[in-house]
Amino acid sequence: MEEDTGKSIPFKYPASDFLLTVGGMLLFLLDVALDVWAVVTFYHEEAYVFMGLLVFLLLGSSALVQVFSWLWYHYDKDSTETKTESLVKNLHLLKILHVFQMGVYLRYAGLVRISICGFCCRKRYMEGIAVYLTHDLSLLRLIETFSESAPQLVLMITIIIQRGMVEPITILKALGSVSAIAVSVTMYHRSLRSFLPDKAKQGWSSSVVYFMWNLLLIGPRVAAVALFASVFPCFIAAHFLSSWMVLFFVAWQLKTDFMDSGGGEWLYRATVGLIWYFSWFSIVEGHTRQRSTIYHTWIGVDIGMLCGFWVWQMMKNPPYFELPLDPYVIFVIMILLYIAGLCLKVIYYKFCHPKITKLGEVDLRLELVGVSQNGKDEVDFRFMGQTERPEPPVRFNKRMRNLADNFYS
Template structure:
C-alpha cells in the first residue's frame, strides 16, 4: 500500500535479499563442515604442517570476525535491537557466545526472524532492522573472505601445485573458489547500494561488471602468491608481513574513522591491510584515483615478481611432473588477466558508478494525520533542512500512523560515503 502512494521507505528488504541471506547462512554452515573435513583429511594423510596452517587460518579468522561482531554489538548496546538479540542480552550470554565463536549465528538468527515477521505480518518498518543487520553481516563476510577464504585458497593451490595435481577438475575447483571470493565482494558492494538515492540506484548489470573486474584482479593475485609459495614456502611469511606492514602504514596515513573506539580502529586498520594484500578496499573519503592507481601498480609489479621468481625456479629446478603450460605462458596469462581486470574496473567507474559527492542522511518523520494538513495526498514536502549534514534537500514527511524509527547503520553509511564519493 505504501508503494502505491509513493511513500519513501528508506530501506527495502525484498524477498530476494532474504533468500540470499538464508543461502549465505547455508553456505556458511557448509563451509564450516568442509573445513572440518579438510582438517581431518590432513590428519589422516599425516600432513601435520598443512593441518596446522589450516587450523591457524580457521581459528585466526574466526577470532577476528567474532571480535568485530562483539565490538559492534557493544557499540549498539543502547540502540534498537531485535528480540533475538534482546533475549541473549537478558541472559548475559552475548559475550560467551562470541567466545565460543557463535556471534555470527546470532546475527543470522536475528535477520531471519525479523524478516519472517516482516513478510508474514506486513510490518514494513522491520525492513530497516533487517537491512541494518544484513549490512553488518556483509561486512563480516568480507572480513572472513580475506582472512580465511583467500589464504585457504592459497594454501590449497600450493598443495595442488607441489603435488602435481594440476588437472582440469582442480582448475575448475580453484576458479569456483575465486568466484566465491568475488561474490562476497560483490554482495558487500550491493549492500552499499541501499544508501544511494533512488535516482542513482544501480542495476544488476553494474554488479556483474563489478564481479568480473574483482574476479580478474583477485584471481591472478591469489594464483601468484600460491605459485611463489609452492617453490619458496619459507619466504611467504616474510613476503606477507613486509607487504602488510607497508599497507598498514598507508592505512594509518589515511586516518580512518570506522570504529567507535581507539582499539577497535587499530584492529580495523590492521584488517584493511590484510584485505589490501589481496584486493583494493576503499576506506578514504573523497577522490582516491591516485591511491587506487598506486595500489594496483604496486600489486601488479608484485604479481610479476612473484610469478617471475616461480618461472626462474621452474627453469632452474624443473618439477618431477609435467606442467600443463609453459611457465612463461602462465606468467603472460597472469599479467594479461590482471590488466583485463584493470580495464574492466575503469569501465565500471566510467559508465556504471554513480557520481555522488556526498550521501545525505534522509530524515523520515513519522507523524499522525491531522486536519491541518492536506488530505489529498499521503506525502508532502516539509521544506525542512537536513541538519545532520547541512544539506539543502527537502525532507519528505509521511503523514500517517506513527511507527518505530528506522535503524541507520552508520558504519556502512560511512563506507558508502567513501565508495561513492
C-alpha cells in the same frame, strides 16, 4: 554516468534478499563442515604442517570476525537489535557466545526472525531493520572472505602445485573458489548500493561488471602468491608480513575513523591491511583515483615479481610433473588477466559508477530510518499492537553508511 538526484534513500528488504540471506546462512554452515572435513583429511594423510596452517587460518579468521561482531554489539549496547539478541543480553551471555564463536549465528538468527516477522506483519519499518542487520553481516562476511577464504585458497593451490595435481578438475575447483570470493565482494557492493538515492537505476549489469573486474584482479593475485609459495614456502610469510606492515602503515596514515573506540580502530586498520593484500578497499572519503592507481601499480609489480621468481625456479629446477602450460605462458597470462581486470574497473567507474559527491541525508518520515529527536540512535522492535500508533524509527547502519560515503564519493 548517473547523477545524484537528491532523492531520499529507500531501505527495502524484498523476499529475494531474504532468500539470499537464508542461502548465505546455509552456505556458511556448509563451509564450516567442509573446513572440518579438510582438517580431518590432512590428519589422516599425516600432513600435519598443512593441517596446522589450515587450523591457524580457520581459528584466526573466526576470532577476528567474532571480535568485530562483539565490538559492534558493544557500540550498540544502548539499543536492542532484535528480540533474539535482547534475550541473550538480558542473560549476560552475549560475550560468552562470541568466545565460543557463536556471534555470527546469533546475528543470522536475529535477521531471519525479524525478516519473517516483517513479512507476516507487513510493516515497512521492519524492512529497514532487516537491511540494518544485513549490513553488519555483509561486513563480517567480507572480513571472513579475506581472512579465511582467500588465504585458504592460496594454501590449497600451493598444495595442488607441490603435489603435482595440476589437472583440469583442480583448476576448475580453484576457479570456483576465487569466483566465490568475487561473489562475496559483489554482495558487499550491493549492500553499499542501498544508500544510493537512485539505486533503482543500477541494475544487475553494474554488479556483473563489478564481479568480473574483481574476479580478474583477485584471481591473478591469489594465483601469484600461491605460485611463489609453492617454490619458496619459507619466504611467503616474510613477503606477507612485510607487505602487510606497509599496508597497515598506509591505513594508519589515512587516519581512518570507522570504529567507535581506539583499540577497535587499530584492529580495523590492521584488517584493512589484510584485505589490501588481496584486493582494493575504499576506507576514506574523497577521490581515490590516485590512491587506487598507486595501489594497483604496486600490486601489479608484485604479481610480476612473484610469478617471475616462480618461473626462474621452474627453469632452474623443473618439477617432477608436467605443467599444463609453459611457465612463461603462465607468467604472461597472469599479467594479461590483471590488466584486463584493470580495464574492466575503468569501464565500471566510467559508465556504471554513480557520480555522487556526498550521499544525501535520509528522510526519516518517509523512509522510517533515522535517529530520535534527542540526537541518539534508537531502535524499537516491539510488535505493534492492535491500536494505531506511529511506527518506531529505525536507524541506518552508520558503519555501512561511512563505507558507502567512501566508495561513492
